[in-house]
Amino acid sequence: MKIVITRRIPDSIKQMLEVNHTTYMWQEENVPIPYELLLEQVKDADALFTNVSDRIDKPIFQAAPKLKVVSTMAVGYDNIDIGEATARGILVGHTPDVLSEAVADLTFALLLATARKVVEAMNYIKEGSWKGWGPMLLTGQNVYNSTVGIIGMGGIGKGVARRASGFGMRILYHNRRRREDMEQELGVEYSSLDDLLQASDFVVMLAPATLETRRMIGERELSLMKPTAILINTSRGSNIDETALITALKKRQIWGAGLDVFEVEPIHADHPLIALDNVVLLPHIGSATVATRMEMAEMTALNILMGLSGKKIINIVNP
Numbered sequence: 001m002k003i004v005i006t007r008r009i010p011d012s013i014k015q016m017l018e019v020n021h022t023t024y025m026w027q028e029e030n031v032p033i034p035y036e037l038l039l040e041q042v043k044d045a046d047a048l049f050t051n052v053s054d055r056i057d058k059p060i061f062q063a064a065p066k067l068k069v070v071s072t073m074a075v076g077y078d079n080i081d082i083g084e085a086t087a088r089g090i091l092v093g094h095t096p097d098v099l100s101e102a103v104a105d106l107t108f109a110l111l112l113a114t115a116r117k118v119v120e121a122m123n124y125i126k127e128g129s130w131k132g133w134g135p136m137l138l139t140g141q142n143v144y145n146s147t148v149g150i151i152g153m154g155g156i157g158k159g160v161a162r163r164a165s166g167f168g169m170r171i172l173y174h175n176r177r178r179r180e181d182m183e184q185e186l187g188v189e190y191s192s193l194d195d196l197l198q199a200s201d202f203v204v205m206l207a208p209a210t211l212e213t214r215r216m217i218g219e220r221e222l223s224l225m226k227p228t229a230i231l232i233n234t235s236r237g238s239n240i241d242e243t244a245l246i247t248a249l250k251k252r253q254i255w256g257a258g259l260d261v262f263e264v265e266p267i268h269a270d271h272p273l274i275a276l277d278n279v280v281l282l283p284h285i286g287s288a289t290v291a292t293r294m295e296m297a298e299m300t301a302l303n304i305l306m307g308l309s310g311k312k313i314i315n316i317v318n319p
């Protein structure tokens with residue numbers, strides 16, 4: 001059977017797939033496969049090894065009559081038309097849990113970097129601007145003993161809450177359903193979205209991208225935040241109205257933002273966010289540790305192998 005792999009993946013993972021199958025692999029690691037080429041390659045494909053930046057939509061499914069399994073090297077699958085896959089009996093797998101701690105680390109790194117102007121401070125030295133110590137030079141916001149509001153309390157939210165409690169933070173959360181288990185275990189407090197926005201020094205967006213969460217943080221929500229507050233997003237860009245955020249940052253309505261994800265990725269040098277001095281921007285690297293990415297790649301491959309051999313895919317999106 002033929003497996004299409006939409007990015008260059010480590011040899012060991014490719015070899016796993018090639019034991020009983022043939023593969024087509026797009027050779028670039030950081031450049032997406034052109035959509036037209038993907039349409040062509042899926043014509044005789046039985047399985048697809050994909051990732052967050054491929055659009056797997058109806059025309060792709062229409063072009064792939066033999067397709068049985070789609071497996072994405074990600075926990076999020078908003079780039080895949082799940083309804084269309086399900087209607088065609090195509091299994092969709094993903095990689096939950098294995099990345100939660102790595103993404104929680106990166107979320108906290110972004111929170112600290114934004115609050116303490118870490119990137120700006122490094123650039124200050126690089127530019128040769130450092131002339132001496134200054135009483136208010138590069139001053140940021142306290143993290144310890146502050147209040148964090150986590151929107152989306154799944155595995156990553158739990159990881160962020162554990163890290164936050166080490167910093168003595170009060171932890172509020174907002175979630176589709178209340179997590180009484182986590183309230184007891186971690187001492188987190190359930191809050192309405194508006195109360196969370198008003199009370200938090202750090203608002204951390206971790207919700208999955210769905211129709212309900214689309215632009216969940218917009219002009220009104222940003223206006224509820226404190227002028228000293230920082231917004232962190234390591235989930236999906238579509239959860240935040242980027243135009244409203246840029247306006248709020250320009251007007252200093254909020255103090256700053258740390259973003260690992262954007263409405264349209266990648267962003268380029270002329271993107272309005274890049275001109276701002278109160279942001280830290282990263283190129284969607286939440287889960288990017290060697291160990292985590294290897295685990296994700298292996299799980300993606302296993303989903304395919306299980307699906308093609310008629311076994312139950314453990315990490316399935318559409319049962």
Ligand code: DGY
Nearest residue numbers: 052073074075076287
């Ligand atoms: C995911 O898994 O959804 C991440 O965004 C990719 O690292």
